[in-house]
Amino acid sequence: MAGPDDPPALALENIGRRFGDTAALSGVSLALDAGEVVCLVGRSGCGKSSLLRLIAGVDQPDEGRILLNGAEVAGPGRFVEPEERNVGFMFQDYALFPHLTVEANIGFGLKALPRADARARVAEVIERVGIGALAGRFPHTLSGGEQQRVALARALAPRPVVLLMDEPFSNLDRGLREALRVETLAHLRALGTTAIMVTHDPEEALSAGDRVALMRKGRIVQAGTGYDIYDRPVSLYAAEFLSPGSRVEGLCRQGRIETPLGTYPAPAGSREGDRVVLFIRPQALSFAPQGEGVEARIVNRAFMGEREQFTLAVNGVAETLKLYASDRPHGAIGDWVHIIVNPGATLIFPHADTKCDS
The missing domain is CATH 3.40.50.300 (P-loop containing nucleotide triphosphate hydrolases)
Structure with missing residues (x-):
C-alpha cells in the first residue's frame, strides 16, 4: 500500500x-x-x-x-x-x-x-x-x-x-x-x-x-x-445513469415541493416558485392499503424471479412509474391500486437539469 x-x-x-x-x-x-x-x-x-x-x-x-x-x-x-x-x-x-x-x-x-x-x-x-x-x-x-x-x-x-x-x-x-x-x-x-x-x-x-x-x-x-x-x-x-427511475415535476411553495404524488421538504437553497424534478427510483415506491397514498393504474407487470416489476400510471404525472415488489401482490393490468412514496428515497434536482441529460 x-x-x-x-x-x-x-x-x-x-x-x-x-x-x-x-x-x-x-x-x-x-x-x-x-x-x-x-x-x-x-x-x-x-x-x-x-x-x-x-x-x-x-x-x-x-x-x-x-x-x-x-x-x-x-x-x-x-x-x-x-x-x-x-x-x-x-x-x-x-x-x-x-x-x-x-x-x-x-x-x-x-x-x-x-x-x-x-x-x-x-x-x-x-x-x-x-x-x-x-x-x-x-x-x-x-x-x-x-x-x-x-x-x-x-x-x-x-x-x-x-x-x-x-x-x-x-x-x-x-x-x-x-x-x-x-x-x-x-x-x-x-x-x-x-x-x-x-x-x-x-x-x-x-x-x-x-x-x-x-x-x-x-x-x-x-x-x-x-x-x-x-x-x-x-x-x-x-x-438516471446509475439507476432506473422516473421523473416527476414539482413546484416550490412555502418551503415545500408540491407534486402529483404529494408534498416534500424543499432542499436547501430553494426559492419560492422554483420548478424542480423529483427522481423516484422503484424502491422508493410501495403499495398502500386502499384509501391511503396516491391512486395509480397498473400498466404492466413483469415477473423477474425474486421480485416483480410494476409499471404504474398516475394522473398528472407525465412518465409511468416503476415499482419493485417481492411479495407478489394481487392486481391485474388495468386495475387501480394505491401507492406511497418514501420521501427519504427521492432525489430532487433543478428543472434546468432536464435540458442537459444526454
Whole structure:
C-alpha cells in the first residue's frame, strides 16, 4: 500500500484532447493511489476509451499532464513512448496473438528480462491465474472465459504501474461475466495492482471499483465510492445513469415541493416558485392499503424471479412509474391500486437539469 507521502500511481491533471472541432476530453483530472481500482463509466462516446489511449501512450493529450508514480510521461514538451511506460492493457476482444501458445502470449511483454527470469515470471503468473492446463494451447482452442484469463495473465506479467481494462467482460455471457469479474478483482487486489476498468454497465461499475468516475461529454462529472455517487448523485444525469427511475415535476411553495404524488421538504437553497424534478427510483415506491397514498393504474407487470416489476400510471404525472415488489401482490393490468412514496428515497434536482441529460 502507498504511504501518506507517496505520489499517486497515476495522476491525470487537466487533460484535454480535441479532434478537429470536437472536444473528446476536457479538463479531466483524476488520481489513483497504488492498488486502487477505479471504474470509468459513461455512455458511448463520452471519452472513456480516448482517456485510456492517452494513459497508455498510443495518443497524446493536447492539454494537461499524465504522471506515473510521480514521473511525467505526457505533458507540454514531454512524451514517453508506450513501451517505456509499463502500462498494462486488456482489450475488449483480448487481442491474443493467434500464432503463439498461451505461455508465449504471456511472456511476450517480458523480452527485456533475462530468459530464465522471464520463464519464472510466466510460470508465476500462470499459477496465480490458475491456467496451468492451458499453457501449451493456442488461442483459437480456448473458450471466451479462458481467453479472458490468458489476457489478464499477459497484462499482469510485466508488473505494470497501472493496468487499463477496456470493457474486459463484455463479450461473456452474464453468469460467466460476473464470476470472472469477481475472480479478476481478487487477483488485482492480491497483487496490489492499480487498475482502471472501463465499463458502460452501471451495476458493474458500482460493484467492482474502489471508486467510480462517471463521465459525460468528455468530462468527469462525479467521482467517489459507489455508495457516494449512488446515494448522492450531483445531477439528474448521474441519477438516471446509475439507476432506473422516473421523473416527476414539482413546484416550490412555502418551503415545500408540491407534486402529483404529494408534498416534500424543499432542499436547501430553494426559492419560492422554483420548478424542480423529483427522481423516484422503484424502491422508493410501495403499495398502500386502499384509501391511503396516491391512486395509480397498473400498466404492466413483469415477473423477474425474486421480485416483480410494476409499471404504474398516475394522473398528472407525465412518465409511468416503476415499482419493485417481492411479495407478489394481487392486481391485474388495468386495475387501480394505491401507492406511497418514501420521501427519504427521492432525489430532487433543478428543472434546468432536464435540458442537459444526454
